[in-house]
Amino acid sequence: MKQNGMEPNNWTFPFLAKACTKVSNFKCSQIIHSHVMKSPFWSDVFVQTAMVDMYVKCNQLDDAYNLFVRMSMRDVASWNAILHGFAQSGFLDRVSHLLHCMRFSGIQPDSVTVMGLTRAVLHTKSLKLVKSLHSFAIQIGIDVDVLLANTWIAAYAKCGDLGLAEVVFNEIDIFTRTVVSWNSMIAGCANFANFFGAVNYYKCMLHEGFRPDLSTPLLVYFHHVCNRRHYFKCGDVDSARFLFDSMSDRTCVSWTVMISGYAEKGDMNEALTLFTAMEAAGDIPDLVTMLSLISGCGQIGALELGKWIDNYSISNGLKDNLIICNAFIDMYAKCGCINDARDLFYAIPVRSLVSWTTMIAGCALNGEFTEALNLFSQMVELGLKPNHITFLAALQACSHGDLLGRRGKLKEALEFIHLMPINPDAGIWGALLGACKVHCNVEIGEYVSHRLFELGPQVAVPYAEMANIYASKGRWDGVAAMRTMMKSNKVRKSPGQSLVQVKGKTHIFTVEHRDHPEGRLIYMMLDSLNLHLKKARLQLSSEADMNCSEATLFSS
DNA sequence: GTAGGGTTAG
Numbered sequence: 001m002k003q004n005g006m007e008p009n010n011w012t013f014p015f016l017a018k019a020c021t022k023v024s025n026f027k028c029s030q031i032i033h034s035h036v037m038k039s040p041f042w043s044d045v046f047v048q049t050a051m052v053d054m055y056v057k058c059n060q061l062d063d064a065y066n067l068f069v070r071m072s073m074r075d076v077a078s079w080n081a082i083l084h085g086f087a088q089s090g091f092l093d094r095v096s097h098l099l100h101c102m103r104f105s106g107i108q109p110d111s112v113t114v115m116g117l118t119r120a121v122l123h124t125k126s127l128k129l130v131k132s133l134h135s136f137a138i139q140i141g142i143d144v145d146v147l148l149a150n151t152w153i154a155a156y157a158k159c160g161d162l163g164l165a166e167v168v169f170n171e172i173d174i175f176t177r178t179v180v181s182w183n184s185m186i187a188g189c190a191n192f193a194n195f196f197g198a199v200n201y202y203k204c205m206l207h208e209g210f211r212p213d214l215s216t217p218l219l220v221y222f223h224h225v226c227n228r229r230h231y232f233k234c235g236d237v238d239s240a241r242f243l244f245d246s247m248s249d250r251t252c253v254s255w256t257v258m259i260s261g262y263a264e265k266g267d268m269n270e271a272l273t274l275f276t277a278m279e280a281a282g283d284i285p286d287l288v289t290m291l292s293l294i295s296g297c298g299q300i301g302a303l304e305l306g307k308w309i310d311n312y313s314i315s316n317g318l319k320d321n322l323i324i325c326n327a328f329i330d331m332y333a334k335c336g337c338i339n340d341a342r343d344l345f346y347a348i349p350v351r352s353l354v355s356w357t358t359m360i361a362g363c364a365l366n367g368e369f370t371e372a373l374n375l376f377s378q379m380v381e382l383g384l385k386p387n388h389i390t391f392l393a394a395l396q397a398c399s400h401g402d403l404l405g406r407r408g409k410l411k412e413a414l415e416f417i418h419l420m421p422i423n424p425d426a427g428i429w430g431a432l433l434g435a436c437k438v439h440c441n442v443e444i445g446e447y448v449s450h451r452l453f454e455l456g457p458q459v460a461v462p463y464a465e466m467a468n469i470y471a472s473k474g475r476w477d478g479v480a481a482m483r484t485m486m487k488s489n490k491v492r493k494s495p496g497q498s499l500v501q502v503k504g505k506t507h508i509f510t511v512e513h514r515d516h517p518e519g520r521l522i523y524m525m526l527d528s529l530n531l532h533l534k535k536a537r538l539q540l541s542s543e544a545d546m547n548c549s550e551a552t553l554f555s556s
Numbered sequence: 557g558t559a560g561g562g563t564t565a566g
Contacts, residue, residue: 014560046560053561077561084561112562119563150563184564256566288566 010041014050021057027320029058045071049078056085059322060350074105080112087120095120109140111148118151127159146172150180157188162197179210237261250281256289263296268305271296290318294327298334306331326354333362353384361393372397392427399431410435410444426455433465440472453485460486460493 001008013036020028033051041047048071055064068074068082079102086094095117102109109117114137121129134152137144149172156165165188172181182205189197237258244250244258255278262271271293278285290313297306310328313319319328325348332341345351345359356379363372376394380386386394398413413432417424429451436445445466452462463482470478486493507516516522 011559018560044560048560050560056561075561080561082561110561115562145562147563152563154564178563180564182564187565190565253566258566260566286566292566 008039008041010044010047013039013041013047017050017054020054028317029054029060029063043072045073045075045078049075049081052078052085053081056081056088059352061085061089062350074107076107076110076113079107080110080116083113083116084119087116090120090123092120092124109142111137111142111145114142115148115151118148118155122155122158125159127156127161130155130159131164146176146178146181150178150184153181153184153188157184157191162188162192162194174208177208179205182210237265250283252278252283252286252289255283256286256292259289260292260296263292263299266296266300268293268296268300268302272305287318287321287323290324291327294324294331298327298331301335303335303337306335322348322350322352322355326352326358329355329358329362333358333365336366338362338366338368353379353387353390356384357387357390357393360390360397364393364397369397388425388428392425392431395428395431399435410439410441414444414447424451426452426459429455430461433462437465437469437472440469442469442473442475442478445469457489458491460491463491464493 001012013032016032016035017029020032032054036042036047036051048067052064052068052071055061055067064082064085068078071078079098083095083098083102086098099109099113099117102113114133117133118130121133130152137148142148149168152168153165156162156168165185169177169181169185182201186198186201186205189195189201240261241258244254247254255274259271259274259278262268262274275285275289275293278289290309293309294306297303297309306328310319313324313328318324325344329341329344332338332344341359341362345355348355356375360372360375360379363369363375373394376386376390376397379390395413395417410432413435417428417432429448433445433448433452436448449462449466452459463486467479467482470476470482485491509516
């Protein structure tokens, strides 16, 4: 443009910024920022709002906020841009504070504002909050357009009131409804496992003349079957595939539904085939497409494919996206390449809580326990607040690294869990139960397993672990009790599987399943590894004994 | 005349 002797006007930069938001690329955002700063439009409220939005979309909330507070003039769009930024990240306090400031400075909220507010309360799953927002909007006389109504449909469905979602849906004029309204209603039904409702809405939608392209029919099936994959067999990817093949028009989402279905099943070959077909069809993969491919590679240890996707991401500028980077850290760690994971982690200019947590978990997984715990304290020192997943990762590092749980300091571990500022989830209790098993501790094991039974009475693992603990102490009454509980709760244990991919081929192993073509060799290798481990353990414990006696010597 | 902030599904 400049080479052609043309000068950008005040709309050029908002367009550039918007293009940047689509790819969510922080390098691009920096380049655009430097150009805008030099331009005569720098102080234009439109330009600055577009920049705020760009930073929000590029996961640079701090930059967005810094710019926002420096703006000399703000209109409702500027407030909405920053409000959505905080809403998306779930900062409810910040959002309500912003709303106050906004009204105080004389700017009236509009339907976009209310949408942001709704989004902010969504993750609390609080029906009460959604309701109060709804009445707030009506009270201040907001013009409820179809976009806001769609948000409310999804919000009510997510917060557990399908009836209210339906009310909002019915209040939208038939001619105003969009495909999003229908999709939201269908997804709402599917979330309630209301298959008939979903199909019914789908039929009505067709009847009203909406074209059955997009992802709607897939939503009906896939939601029902695969979002509940913990309860249903995932073989139904095939029925989704049947629908997919019969679709005339596919969107990025429909491709991604299928790709992620295969990736989660561990069938990376099929996932990759579809990915190639998607590109050939001219549909551009987005963030979710890439994320499902990357996490699929991590799950089955498909390092070669993972590296290929890494190169692909670099050449398509996706590697500058923080979420993608985090996914790659996870992938490399799960494939055992902790060095690659580490390099990537340190190459990220602005690391998020997820980056830290992923790296900590990756270290724990790869036996780098000290590093994991160091990272944890570094993170806390930087002022980042760990969430339950971070705690779990750190706890796993402890348990693997013979700290607390594995050292037999089960009581201390339990106290630590009770002191945590967050509610312990199944992962955390599971880690402790594993430690109880190692130390054959019935008393704490019983307490922990009951927490796990409360959280998920259908999960087989804690019953089995507790039964093992009882068995190790000869408590056959306890073993029998576990069996009875499993029966009465209708728990069925699916055998654990271990997957590994070598040269593009996936190998699956189950316990005592020795019919792999190279089974003999594999088990010989395992036996020799076991022997090495035993020797190393013996050496360690004799060293520990010596350290102990030294310690007693010095303390007395 | 228009252009900056906005909805669902994966």
